[in-house]
Amino acid sequence: MxxxxxQLAGMLLESGARPGPLHRRLSEGLRELIDLGEIPPESVLPSERALANALSLSRTTVVAAYHTLRQEDRLERRQGSGTRVTGSGRPGHRETVSSRALVGDHAGAQFLHGPLPTMDFSTAALPCLDLVPEVAAGLTRAEYDILTAGYHGYQPRGLPALRERLAAAYSQHGVxxxxxQILIxxxxxxxxxxxxxxCLQPxxxxxxEAPTYRGALEAFRLANCRIRSVPCDDNGMDVERVEDxxxxxPPRLIYVQSTVHNPTGMVLADGRRCRLARLAERHQIIVVDDTALAGTLIEGSPPxxxxxxxxxxxxLTxxxxxxxxxxxLRLGWIRGTAQVVSRLAQMKGMTxxxxxxxxxxxxxxxxxxxPDAQATRRRELAEGLAALTGLLGEHLPDWTWRTPRGGASLWVRIPTDSVTNxxxxxxxxGVAILPGTAFSPDSVTDDHTRLPYALPRTAMVAGVQRLARAWDGYAEGHRAIPTVAVTT
Ligand SMILES: Cc1ncc(COP(=O)(O)O)c(C=O)c1O
Structure with missing residues (x-):
């Protein structure tokens, strides 16, 4: 490999900040990735110069880090084929199941390896609502008895009562x-x-859309599909481009987030919705309408x-x-025709x-x-959004964004060619952000990042202050490495 x-720079970035001199931070980061098996044995690493450029470091720093790892027998230099990771058999080495999937995107790394030793602005996960433990604790013995007596526990389609409940909600909502037609x-x-x-073949x-949800990109990439993208704006996906x-x-499938888009927080406008729906009808294309974020709409009711x-x-919704x-809770669902749902339920059973x-x-x-849950979530999100935009306006006035209609993140434009750098x-x-390229199939969004706003206020303030200090240093071209105080 x-x-x-x-790729390597992206993996190092997500593995978090470390203290100490730069060459040591780099060798530690690489050592960890090698020992976790995320850089498998025999992998060929980029040249010192290329890695130095990608990380905005001097070549000497990368030379020193590679040298340390060669002395530890983790790397070897082979004439004509550059720097390689040595073969397996080293104590402590273990191949992670996920290594193949993570290469190049590394999306699940922080979830697999625990919290990062840095302020993590790279995830936009939402905190649990207080209602969840309250409701979970209220489940009665009688309910458990009914559950355990009535079902052996293997229900690939899901609990009938929940499926009926969701079906009724769709029906009330005009569908x-x-x-x-529901698969849990x-x-x-x-x-x-x-x-x-x-539904898809290699x-x-x-x-x-570009940008889009990175978990979807990963699923399509792992299935060896070819991904083409269309831009999106305040009104959501550019349906005219889809038509072109x-x-x-014609593609086999269109993946769209019509109702609250991750990462932009936008909602597909009514006219575009109708047009896309008609396109699906006319061209007989599978359209996956991912409405996972619909419950986070800050104002109004979901279309x-x-x-x-x-x-x-x-x-398929x-x-x-x-x-x-x-x-x-790890709970989601698919709404489709009864036939498609049956087929997918068989696959779910096998999974x-x-x-x-x-x-x-x-x-x-x-x-x-x-209604309670929505009111609480809306209030929290509206407060978080106001707090983050206020802080950015104060500390990073040249960063720009469009106000999202929901979700938990701001899609922020940074005035630089390379947010990756x-x-x-x-x-x-001391702050980890993801470059916009992580959300796009073709790296077209490297002038953006996604910043989360469903965060505790102290973490948000500290993170934005750290970003502002970093931006000052970066924008002024101070590439020399500062001694970092990560104590805010
Ligand atoms: C658009 C979108 N779809 C799907 C998912 C996956 O959600 P779940 O936690 O239900 O698997 C996410 C999670 O961030 C998302 O943003």
């Missing part, structure tokens, strides 16, 4: 739905994976999902309990035999408290 300098999944992420494996073409792509070469605007049987309630019935029972009670720089100031 051959790593480019940018007539029956329980057999272990989060919206599993919904995406099932759809990817059930080489199929998929159209997404359809006349060039009708695309499935309610079209007679196409190829529109994804939902989730993660954003409104808690991602730890994990079903989602936790206890989580589903909790979900039924949580849905009873939907700035992100490497910022980590030395």
């Amino acid at each position: 051959r790593f480019t300098a940018d 007539p739905t029956t329980a057999d 999944t272990s989060g919206a992420q599993q919904a995406l994976e099932l759809i990817t494996h059930g 080489g199929d073409s998929v159209v997404t 792509l359809l006349t060039e070469r 009708t999902p695309l499935a309610g605007l079209s007679t196409s049987e190829r529109i 994804i939902g989730s309990m993660s954003k409104l309630f808690w991602s730890g 994990d035999l079903g989602t936790s019935l206890v989580s589903q029972q909790i979900a039924i009670h949580l849905l009873d408290r939907l 700035f992100a490497h720089f910022a980590v030395r100031f």
Whole structure:
């Protein structure tokens, strides 16, 4: 396996900040990635010069770090083929199952390896609502008795009561739905994976927005699909561009987040919704409408999902309990035709035999408290958004953004060619951000980053202050490495 300098830089960036001289921080970061198996044995590393450029470091620093790892027998230099990771068999080495998936994007690293030793602005996960432990603690013995007596525990389609509940919610919302059109999944992420494996073949073409949800990009990439992207603006996906792509070469699937988009927080405008729904109908293309964030709309009620605007049987709607309630429930769903849902349910059965019935029972009670949950989430998000935009206005006045309509993150434009380079720089100031390229299939968004606002206020203030210090140093071209005080 051959790593480019940018891939390696991205992996190092997400593995977090460290104290000490730079060459030591670099050798420690590389050592950790090698020992975790994320840089597997025999991998070829980029040249010292390329890595130095990607990390905004001097070449001498990279030379020193590679030298240390060669002395430890973790790296070797082979004539004509550059620097390689030595073969396996070293004590402490273990291959992680996820290493293949993480290369080049490294999306799950922080979730796999625990909290980062730095202020983590690279994730925009939402905190659990207080309502969740309250409702979970209220589950009665009688309910458990009914659950355990009535079901052996393997229910690939999900609890009938929850499926009926969700079907009724769709029907009320203008999308007539029956329980057999709902498949409960272990989060919206599993919904995406099932759809990817059930509907796509290697080489199929998929159209997404740029930027978009990186978990979707990963699923499509792992399935070896070709991803083409269209831009999105204040009104969501540019459906006119989708139409152009359809006349060039129709894709097999369009992935869109119509109702609160991650990372921009936008909502697809009514006119574009209708147009996209009609396109799906006319071209018989699978449209995946990922509405996982719909419950985080800060004002107003969510518009009708695309499935309610079209007679196409190829529109699959994804939902989730993660954003409104808690991602730890690991509960999502797919709404589609009964036939498609049956097929996906078979695959779900082969994957994990079903989602936790206890989580589903909790979900039924949580849905009873939907208005409370929405009011709390809206208030928290509106406050967080006001706080973050206030801090950015004060400390980073040349950074710009469009006000999101929901979600938990601001999509921020930074006046530089390469947020990737700035992100490497910022980590030395004790704050990890993700460059916009992580959210785009074709690296077109390297002048953006995603900043979370569902954060405790002290962490938000400290993080923005660190970013402002980093930006001062970076923007003035002070590439020399400061001695960092990460004590805010
Ligand atoms: C757009 C989108 N879809 C799906 C998911 C996955 O959510 P879940 O926690 O339900 O798997 C996320 C999580 O961030 C998301 O932002």
